[in-house]
Amino acid sequence: MHCKDQISHKDYQRTADWLLSQTQHRPKVAIICGSGLGMLADTLQCQDSFKYSDIPGFPQSTVQGHAGKLVFGELEGKICVCMQGRFHMYEGHSLCKVTFPVRVFKLLGVETLIVTNAAGAIAESYHCGDVMIIRDHINFPGLAGLNPLIGPNDDKFGPRFPPMSGVYDKDLQKLAFDICKSMGVSQFVQEGVYCMVGGPNFESVAEAKLLYKLGVDAVGMSTAPEVLVASHCGMRVFGLSLITNKVVKSYEGSEPTNHEDVLAVSKMRSEMLQKLISGIIIRMDINNNKA
Ligand SMILES: O=P(O)(O)O[C@H]1O[C@H](CO)[C@@H](O)[C@H]1O
Numbered sequence: 001m002h003c004k005d006q007i008s009h010k011d012y013q014r015t016a017d018w019l020l021s022q023t024q025h026r027p028k029v030a031i032i033c034g035s036g037l038g039m040l041a042d043t044l045q046c047q048d049s050f051k052y053s054d055i056p057g058f059p060q061s062t063v064q065g066h067a068g069k070l071v072f073g074e075l076e077g078k079i080c081v082c083m084q085g086r087f088h089m090y091e092g093h094s095l096c097k098v099t100f101p102v103r104v105f106k107l108l109g110v111e112t113l114i115v116t117n118a119a120g121a122i123a124e125s126y127h128c129g130d131v132m133i134i135r136d137h138i139n140f141p142g143l144a145g146l147n148p149l150i151g152p153n154d155d156k157f158g159p160r161f162p163p164m165s166g167v168y169d170k171d172l173q174k175l176a177f178d179i180c181k182s183m184g185v186s187q188f189v190q191e192g193v194y195c196m197v198g199g200p201n202f203e204s205v206a207e208a209k210l211l212y213k214l215g216v217d218a219v220g221m222s223t224a225p226e227v228l229v230a231s232h233c234g235m236r237v238f239g240l241s242l243i244t245n246k247v248v249k250s251y252e253g254s255e256p257t258n259h260e261d262v263l264a265v266s267k268m269r270s271e272m273l274q275k276l277i278s279g280i281i282i283r284m285d286i287n288n289n290k291a
Pocket residue numbers: 033034035063086088116117118119199220221222223258259262
């Protein structure tokens with residue numbers, strides 16, 4: 001299926017030019033914050049912040065826990081831009097709208113994308129409050145033909161047939177592990193496969209059992225489209241899932257999942273995630289990375 005919103009290179013450029021005219025910051029790193037994780041932006045110094053509703057061409061956030069602000073700022077000399085709130089397919093946005101900011105970031109000069117999300121645990125060994133470093137993903141909507149790259153390819157961004165093996169940067173994964181170790185939080189850290197489903201409903205028991213059999217470790221309703229588009233245009237990608245709930249895999253006696261619990265766990269772990277992500281951004285140079 002072709003993306004229902006036609007977005008041209010000029011549209012992305014127009015938004016990028018507007019932002020460049022409104023802030024002196026020239027970010028190399030972009031962070032997309034998951035449900036309840038928007039406080040990551042608070043770490044940035046010398047902030048310039050814009051409501052999505054004031055940015056030409058930007059979609060609007062409608063989900064509780066997604067503030068709808070784009071924050072530019074500095075972290076020990078590293079210039080960043082942070083999305084406090086992302087866009088989801090289940091809100092009714094087309095996938096090119098969901099991923100619109102990523103291409104705008106590319107035109108701003110961003111080289112590294114960090115994505116965070118709230119996700120449900122499929123893996124038996126995961127607990128609420130664990131942090132999963134994303135090693136790979138399964139893009140369920142993509143496998144069924146819902147993909148932001150469908151339609152005429154814009155060669156200025158990337159190739160028609162982009163590879164998706166090795167999309168999550170290994171050096172940044174290792175750096176994240178090292179930082180967790182030095183923070184003394186290794187016991188909460190997992191590494192695994194994130195699966196995107198369409199939402200907005202949480203999984204049925206049979207769906208949860210299916211995901212388990214497929215080797216999924218954590219499930220959510222976001223992230224894969226942004227990662228696809230970032231990788232297509234040559235960005236380095238790092239992703240973290242905060243495990244906010246155990247997905248119900250049994251018909252006997254489990255509490256159903258709800259968004260309020262998701263937000264409560266996000267709040268509980270927000271400080272740790274803030275420290276981890278700022279540590280990654282600050283130490284990128286030490287590891288001879290690009291940003
Ligand atoms: O993926 P993020 O935006 O973190 O949010 C997750 O939390 C919401 C469900 O509680 C869904 O939007 C799901 O995708």
